Amino acid sequence: MDAAERLRAAGLRPTRQRIELVGLLFAAGHRHMTAESLHGEAQTAGVQVSLATVYNTLHQFTAVGLLREVVVDASRSYFDTNTGDHQHFFVESDGELIDIPGEDIAVAGVPEPPNGLTIDRIDVVVRVRRG
Amino acid sequence: MDAAERLRAAGLRPTRQRIELVGLLFAAGHRHMTAESLHGEAQTAGVQVSLATVYNTLHQFTAVGLLREVVVDASRSYFDTNTGDHQHFFVESDGELIDIPGEDIAVAGVPEPPNGLTIDRIDVVVRVRRG
DNA sequence: CGCAAGATTAGAATTATTCTAATCTTTATT
DNA sequence: AATAAAGATTAGAATAATTCTAATCTTGCG
Secondary structure: OOHHHHHHHOOOOOOHHHHHHHHHHHOOOOOEEOHHHHHHHHHHOOOOOOHHHHHHHHHHHHHOOOOEEEEEEOOEEEEEOOOOOEEEEEEHHHOEEEEEEOOOOEEEOOOOOOOOEEEEEEEEEEEEEEO | OOHHHHHHHOOOOOOHHHHHHHHHHHOOOOOEEEHHHHHHHHHHOOOOOOHHHHHHHHHHHHHOOOOEEEEEEOOEEEEEOOOOOEEEEEEHHHOEEEEEEOOOOEEEOOOOOOOOEEEEEEEEEEEEEEO
């Protein structure tokens, strides 16, 4: 499935900008990135796309399930091409994320949510430091 | 222990702004707040303090262990007066945090971190929605 | 008390992100 | 195949959240 097909399958128009971003995002194995870092890669690759469009695209891709947003740092949004069940190590000092397979890790003892609330997802962030 | 003593014990000068913020923060039971919401409360209470100082103060209090920062939303920082071992439900639709006692919840199967990395803390966020 | 050293405050600046008017795609119609 | 209307998309401008730094306070010493 090429980039344009992948986009159409997700209900998004295959524009030049998106096709090129899909190329960068899903070329090789799974990746973690920020809007800023992906925009930087695009520039290096000679791809004409604004930072605003990178933001829009990352959020659209997240909405249709092509990406997952990972909240680990209050000052920056991370995105992950691995949308399957898994969790993360986060190396705060260098802003690096490392996957933890979902079958390794288990959360037990989550209480029933109050009122009429339903569990959507459980996120585990293992904060690590060098040394 | 009054506000000024509490600050001195933490190695911070008991300025008017900090004393008043401590009053708002630790008056009654545990609380969750953002810089914006605490600043709003201060204004309502007639306390003269800038939003920048609220930010500075929340971060200083976090650094000395009077508060804990809770990362659940990429666009806003939350702070918690409960610094003990516990986790959170997060109601994304209304930006509300609800504590989960640390003795209820358990994370099993966390792999050894790669390289020379050491685990600092494990954060669990149970994302919930109405309905 | 007066002063130097260092801590603190808050206006200004910055950074990350979102909004919206202009532009591009698509689809329907011929 | 060409055209047009509807709606989606892009990116410059605007905004929101947060940080920086010069001016101002506190503290402790003589």
